[in-house]
Amino acid sequence: MSDINMIRAAAQRLKGHARRTPLLSSPFLDEIAGRRVLVKPECLQHTGSFKYRGGRSAVSALDPAVREKGVLAFSSGNHAQGVALAAREFGVPAVIVMPNDAPALKIANTRALGAEVVLYDRPGGESREEVGEALRSKRGLTLIKPYDEPEVIAGQGTCGLEIAAQAAELGVTEADVLVCCGGGGLTSGIALALEAEAPGMRARPVEPEGFDDTARSLVSGRIERNAQGSGGICDAIVTPAPGQITFPIMQRLCGPGLVVSEDEALRAMALAWQRLKVVAEPGGAVALAAALFHGSQIEGDTVICTISGGNVDKAMFTRALDTLSD
Amino acid sequence: MSDINMIRAAAQRLKGHARRTPLLSSPFLDEIAGRRVLVKPECLQHTGSFKYRGGRSAVSALDPAVREKGVLAFSSGNHAQGVALAAREFGVPAVIVMPNDAPALKIANTRALGAEVVLYDRPGGESREEVGEALRSKRGLTLIKPYDEPEVIAGQGTCGLEIAAQAAELGVTEADVLVCCGGGGLTSGIALALEAEAPGMRARPVEPEGFDDTARSLVSGRIERNAQGSGGICDAIVTPAPGQITFPIMQRLCGPGLVVSEDEALRAMALAWQRLKVVAEPGGAVALAAALFHGSQIEGDTVICTISGGNVDKAMFTRALDTLSD
Numbered sequence: 052m053s054d055i056n057m058i059r060a061a062a063q064r065l066k067g068h069a070r071r072t073p074l075l076s077s078p079f080l081d082e083i084a085g086r087r088v089l090v091k092p093e094c095l096q097h098t099g100s101f102k103y104r105g106g107r108s109a110v111s112a113l114d115p116a117v118r119e120k121g122v123l124a125f126s127s128g129n130h131a132q133g134v135a136l137a138a139r140e141f142g143v144p145a146v147i148v149m150p151n152d153a154p155a156l157k158i159a160n161t162r163a164l165g166a167e168v169v170l171y172d173r174p175g176g177e178s179r180e181e182v183g184e185a186l187r188s189k190r191g192l193t194l195i196k197p198y199d200e201p202e203v204i205a206g207q208g209t210c211g212l213e214i215a216a217q218a219a220e221l222g223v224t225e226a227d228v229l230v231c232c233g234g235g236g237l238t239s240g241i242a243l244a245l246e247a248e249a250p251g252m253r254a255r256p257v258e259p260e261g262f263d264d265t266a267r268s269l270v271s272g273r274i275e276r277n278a279q280g281s282g283g284i285c286d287a288i289v290t291p292a293p294g295q296i297t298f299p300i301m302q303r304l305c306g307p308g309l310v311v312s313e314d315e316a317l318r319a320m321a322l323a324w325q326r327l328k329v330v331a332e333p334g335g336a337v338a339l340a341a342a343l344f345h346g347s348q349i350e351g352d353t354v355i356c357t358i359s360g361g362n363v364d365k366a367m368f369t370r371a372l373d374t375l376s377d
Numbered sequence: 378m379s380d381i382n383m384i385r386a387a388a389q390r391l392k393g394h395a396r397r398t399p400l401l402s403s404p405f406l407d408e409i410a411g412r413r414v415l416v417k418p419e420c421l422q423h424t425g426s427f428k429y430r431g432g433r434s435a436v437s438a439l440d441p442a443v444r445e446k447g448v449l450a451f452s453s454g455n456h457a458q459g460v461a462l463a464a465r466e467f468g469v470p471a472v473i474v475m476p477n478d479a480p481a482l483k484i485a486n487t488r489a490l491g492a493e494v495v496l497y498d499r500p501g502g503e504s505r506e507e508v509g510e511a512l513r514s515k516r517g518l519t520l521i522k523p524y525d526e527p528e529v530i531a532g533q534g535t536c537g538l539e540i541a542a543q544a545a546e547l548g549v550t551e552a553d554v555l556v557c558c559g560g561g562g563l564t565s566g567i568a569l570a571l572e573a574e575a576p577g578m579r580a581r582p583v584e585p586e587g588f589d590d591t592a593r594s595l596v597s598g599r600i601e602r603n604a605q606g607s608g609g610i611c612d613a614i615v616t617p618a619p620g621q622i623t624f625p626i627m628q629r630l631c632g633p634g635l636v637v638s639e640d641e642a643l644r645a646m647a648l649a650w651q652r653l654k655v656v657a658e659p660g661g662a663v664a665l666a667a668a669l670f671h672g673s674q675i676e677g678d679t680v681i682c683t684i685s686g687g688n689v690d691k692a693m694f695t696r697a698l699d700t701l702s703d
Contacts, residue, residue, distance in 0.1 A: 067546070070399055070401075071399065072399065073396055073397065073398065073399060073421060075396075075421060078462075078489070078490065079489065082489075092654075094654040095399060095401060095653070095654055095655070099654055163404070163405065163408075164404065220393070324656055324694075327421070328418075328420040328421055328425055328655055328656040328687035329421070329654055329655060329656065330650055330654040330655065330656065361654035365698050365701055368650075368698070369695060369698065372691050372694070372695065375691055
């Protein structure tokens with residue numbers, strides 16, 4: 052199980068590698084939200100999302116003799132890039148299993164980070180698990196899961212250590228900390244870090260409408276699934292259900308989940324561009340959207356939120372900017 | 378005259394106020410440039426540009442009895458916002474003299490930062506200096522000039538202290554440091570900081586084509602003027618000529634100037650969006666453009682460049698994104 056000691060150990064291993072992203076703010080956003088808004092822009096992390104933290108944490112925690120054989124990840128997105136960069140930094144192979152209908156740009160970006168991309172025939176019904184398992188057993192690769200993996204959670208938790216320290220520098224010790232939530236790796240990691248370092252703060256998952264599995268699971272007390280396991284413009288943070296490891300942590304430590312619309316996510320992207328000068332992807336903007344547009348469900352004078360990633364294409368970004376009147 | 382001691386004193390006064398912006402990088406930019414590229418994104422500074430550093434430095438250096446009467450700035454842009462926010466933080470009046478044909482959004486943003494905006498009739502030929510002087514003498518305001526002002530230069534120099542420290546953490550002690558250059562406040566401040574803290578680095582001004590007054594002045598050894606004092610899409614960093622105070626500093630310390638096209642600035646904006654997830658304005662992107670597209674004029678394995686600001690409207694930003702093929 053992940054705990055604060057694993058997070059602190061991960062922080063030591065990430066030192067000089069993961070970027071300490073700043074804590075941003077704007078009086079214009081404070082005015083919209085009706086309270087002080089502090090934003091942790093993990094879009095500025097290496098590879099454009101917080102996923103590098105977990106990828107580097109997991110790869111660096113491996114026994115060198117095991118690591119040398121290489122690592123494996125299933126992903127068409129941010130997790131793949133985080134694992135690929137971490138593996139390259141250690142000079143070990145990274146094999147990323149991606150669907151053959153993934154966007155060409157995502158495949159190219161993952162290859163450009165030094166990974167070997169193995170495509171499986173998703174439209175044809177091929178199983179990525181079978182393709183991955185065959186590669187794993189043949190080559191002795193280690194699978195790095197995207198969230199239900201203690202060392203990945205520990206890596207994401209380093210973001211929470213930074214939030215606690217940076218908020219304290221600003222005199223903030225009590226706040227709801229809103230986290231863009233898919234499988235719950237970032238949310239549970241931040242929750243564990245805050246429990247130890249900022250007990251006056253509580254992590255709260257934020258999800259897009261239609262994919263609020265974690266919010267519903269926190270209400271019912273057991274793991275609930277989404278009707279659909281993927282889809283929508285916030286796809287980077289959509290998973291079928293919270294994880295077996297992440298959910299008990301969130302259940303113990305997190306406040307109620309928040310749910311935002313896709314339109315709110317797009318408006319938050321535009322405001323992050325206009326007022327913070329950072330690039331958010333739709334899924335990465337849901338926590339800011341909750342901070343700005345769901346204030347009645349938030350407690351305290353200050354709210355802290357993550358921007359979890361910024362890997363977005365031009366067409367989607369232009370769509371977000373079009374929500375601005377000028 | 379500005380010197381390293383003034384910069385260090387400014388850094389003390391700015392501590393806990395100015396943001397320590399991170400040093401960003403991307404393997405994709407390194408590949409384009411053919412060397413390692415480190416980017417200091419001052420677009421993430423309060424008010425969206427480095428100008429807050431100089432504004433806060435100057436306002437905080439005033440005698441409290443003088444400061445209480447208020448400060449005055451001429452500007453339709455970034456300097457005004459930096460001074461306005463600094464004045465508001467001290468609870469003193471800021472009067473900003475702006476042309477009555479300035480964009481409504483810029484006027485609104487400056488007012489939203491608590492400043493009193495006084496409009497003068499630029500199309501009708503009214504002199505902003507006369508309007509400002511009348512206000513200054515009547516109300517006892519202190520004029521904060523945008524660059525030819527020792528405490529402003531000292532404030533901008535704090536950016537150079539951070540570059541020296543952050544580059545050293547990455548093991549970089551020798552590099553050309555490319556700086557977006559208008560009147561030379563940021564360039565001369567960074568040059569002074571590097572002289573003391575990173576003597577293996579040299580600052581180099583970067584300007585847009587048609588407004589290369591500083592580059593030409595460094596060649597001729599005396600202050601040269603632009604044919605036009607304003608204009609083009611990089612208007613935020615266009616001035617008629619380098620300053621009386623800034624030029625001798627640049628002459629003593631800076632390497633040769635670099636000049637980029639407007640198209641190169643737009644392409645650099647798009648790459649900053651795509652690869653660094655930050656928002657640059659055209660004038661704020663000229664140094665990155667030089668790093669990426671003028672490598673043959675740069676020395677060393679690593680180049681460092683500033684993104685000086687990110688205050689750009691939607692239409693211009695969309696134009697920049699359109700330079701990307703996907």
